[in-house]
Amino acid sequence: MPRRKTGSYEAGRQRRARIITAAAEHFAGLGYHRTSLTQVAEAADVTEGGLLHHFPSKKHLLLAVAEHRIEATAAWWGELPEDAGLTQVLDLMVRTTERFLAEPGLIQLNVLATAEAADPSSPAHEALSRRYRTVIEHLAATLQRCADRGELAGGTDCAALARECIAVSDGLQLQWVLTDGETDLVGGVRAHCRRILGGA
Structure with a gap:
């Protein structure tokens, strides 16, 4: 049995x-x-x-696909060595964005799922909120290790920087969808990473 x-x-x-x-x-x-x-x-x-x-429902399926995409992104980040330097971390941000662009329909899906999750009554809300917190905590910890090695300016709030990085990525994805792909998604993320390196 x-x-x-x-x-x-x-x-x-x-x-x-x-x-x-x-x-x-x-x-x-x-x-x-x-x-x-x-x-x-x-x-x-x-x-x-x-x-x-x-x-x-179709919304539950949307949530499952969005969660699957987040898990795939987490797996890419899992390839990063624990002692990775700041340049490696920022390079991975750019490469992750390039991977997103390889499946443009899933960028639109991410924007849809995020908008759906903004409604507290949505089945997507709790799950995606939890995923966001996990992603931000992981990135903040990675950036903190860089800061501890002196690779970021003294006093850098790594949690705030992690939230900023996610906000830049998500915001540019939204603009990419609204401009029918005219927004330079990879270029925008790369420029953000250069600014971080420049201020380190």
Whole structure:
């Protein structure tokens, strides 16, 4: 009996992962509003009822894809050595932005998910708020290690600097979406990083 339960759990986990992958591909390619749950279910090889069992609404699916993207970004940051210098940290910020641009539809998705999460009653609110806090805490700790080695100006508030870095990235992504890709997203993040290095 336990064996059957484990198999059932694993099958469910795999179905959920397939649905998230299919949704990410469709949201990125067609856009969130032009993608139907039927299309996602077909691409994931599940019934629409099976999809709704895992994700009760399209908004819940949006949240899951956004969380998956945040986890992927965290994994990229996990590749950074604990003793990474300030230049390495800032270089990774730029490379992460370049990776975002490789899937422009997911930038639009991130902006949508963030806007959805701004509503305290949204299913996205608590989860994305928690993710933001984790990301900021991790980046602040990384910057603090740089400050402890004298790579940042004395008295630098690393938590505030981390929030500023995330705000610049998110703000530029919003501008990129609103200007139909005309905003130089990578260039803006690179310029911000240069200013940090210049003031270090």
